[in-house]
Amino acid sequence: MATEHESVELVGDELVGNIARSALFAALMGAGSYVSFPNPISPIPVTMQVLVVFLAGIFLGPIWGGASMGLYLAAGGLGAPVFAGGSAGFAPLVGPTAGYLWSYPLAATLVGALVHGGVELRDYRVGTPRLVSAMVAGTLVVYTLGTVxxxxxxxxxxxxxxxAASAAFIPVEAxxxxxxxxxxxSDAIAAQ
Structure with a gap:
């Protein structure tokens, strides 16, 4: 007696891949917070987090790049030590650097939208002027909300x-x- 089994795909492979990549970038964001050193002219430390914001928008696009930064905020808010200096919980989300934290999903979404030309995920290998312009726009979002x-x-x-909170970081952002x-x-070269 032969039996046939049909499989039902509850979640598509593309969705699973996007969720996994978003989780990876949220984890990279948390790791980027540990690469922190004091800024001699500001009370706010220098971290590699804005670099991860840029890369999330570029590689994941506007929807999943923004989602990855939202996941990062949720993880930190729920107690994972992923904010600057290993801090966690609600306090960083309302403290002196809260504007930066809340800007990250917006900046990643903006960078992704400008690089990909909308909300659809397209090829991120665009011209350097477009790439740089998208990141400058993302930087403006981060530092506007951070300053306010x-x-x-x-x-x-x-x-x-x-x-205190923005001008001191301009050379680092460049x-x-x-x-x-x-x-x-380098990724574009490796993909060829």
Whole structure:
């Protein structure tokens, strides 16, 4: 007596892949928070997190790049030590660097949308001007929300917050943009 079995696909392979890649980038974001060193002219540490935000938007696109950063925030908020310096919980989400944290899903979504030309995931191997412009736009989101959040929590003027929370990081962000371009270009070469 022969029996036939039909399999039912509950979740498609593409969705599973996107979820896995989002989880990977959320984990990379957490690891990037441990690469932290003090900024001599700001109370906010330098981390590699904005580089991961760029790469999430570029490699995952706007929807899954933003989702990966949302997953990162959820993990940290629920107690995983993934915020700068290994901090976790609710306090970092309302503290002096909260504006940065909340900007990450928005920035990854924006970078992804600009690189991919919309919400659909397309080839991320675009021209360098487009790639750099997308990351500059993402940087503006991060530092605008970071500055406003810092000013609000610390009770200082926007001008003071800008100098303490944004201007001090511009050279480091230029390095992160250059690093992201290098990573994307090296991936494009490896894919050929």
């Amino acid at each position: 959040g810092f000013a609000y929590v610390q009770g200082v003027s926007l001008q003071s917050a800008f100098w 390095f992160k943009i250059a690093a992201a371009v290098g990573i994307v270009r």
